[in-house]
Ligand SMILES: COc1ccc(NC(=O)[C@H](C)Nc2nc3c(cnn3-c3ccccc3C)c(=O)[nH]2)cc1
């Protein structure tokens with residue numbers, strides 16, 4: 001029963017609250033224990049009357065519903081949840097948001113890519129898959145991830161929300177649906193622009209402000225690999241490109257449109273990453289850091305370092321191309 005959370009040393013518990021946590025050092029079974037520690041250390045079990053065994057069933061069921069694909073697997077789920085956990089402690093969000101908002105953010109991070117097939121929304125829509133049909137081309141993957149999450153919560157032995165009031169349950173369900181659907185990168189600018197307007201006058205008692213912040217926190221956690229040490233981050237980009245190349249190979253075989261940044265014949269790893277960091281990551285992380293200045297050293301600095309690393313790599317490969325071609 002509770003022996004597993006005792007196995008985790010105080011040092012690991014503290015390390016778990018930092019963005020430099022290295023997922024590659026841990027087995028998936030150990031990650032399940034670490035996820036349990038996150039829920040217990042945020043006092044969710046006492047606050048929401050969650051039985052430890054129900055939490056363990058829930059976490060195991062979530063683990064079973066992630067697929068063995070190169071990037072959107074259980075390790076990604078763990079990384080996103082661990083980053084969210086670290087951000088909650090670093091920004092001192094426990095004293096700025098209610099515990100129910102924290103539960104929504106952590107559980108949304110945990111469930112945000114459930115049963116991901118390794119083929120993105122563009123593929124789902126172009127190939128007219130069952131998911132695209134079921135969700136009318138509207139964020140088919142994110143709708144599916146969320147539906148699978150509540151399918152798991154519908155099982156009594158996994159329902160960590162079973163001892164909450166109906167009103168609390170509705171609040172959590174509404175919050176999770178908004179946060180998980182917000183991870184569709186097609187909506188990136190829509191959500192970031194809303195946050196940019198609110199940030200200078202942010203009000204932690206304003207419902208709309210809190211809602212956008214929660215979406216931003218899940219989005220930041222979701223694409224935050226480059227905020228980790230290079231030794232941790234770089235393998236993730238290889239995994240991501242492997243998944244993207246699988247998709248573009250399939251698209252070519254099926255005569256479907258091929259997304260340029262997924263085409264193994266077109267993608268240059270360094271330049272695609274410098275663009276991603278410059279135009280997607282830095283604007284997003286900069287905006288969040290304006291609200292929580294302490295994040296500058298923890299996530300903004302490492303991302304600037306990553307931009308430096310990939311820019312140098314880009315320059316080196318360009319120079320090498322010039323010298324090789326006479
Ligand atoms: C606006 O929608 C976008 C924008 C950018 C991208 N992806 C990229 O630019 C490339 C492939 N790089 C990239 N993409 C990444 C990273 C982390 N998550 N992530 C990702 C994965 C799946 C779907 C979307 C994204 C951004 C990362 O470190 N790099 C994908 C979708």
Ligand SMILES: [Zn+2]
Pocket residue numbers: 076080112113183222
């Ligand atoms: Zn994700």
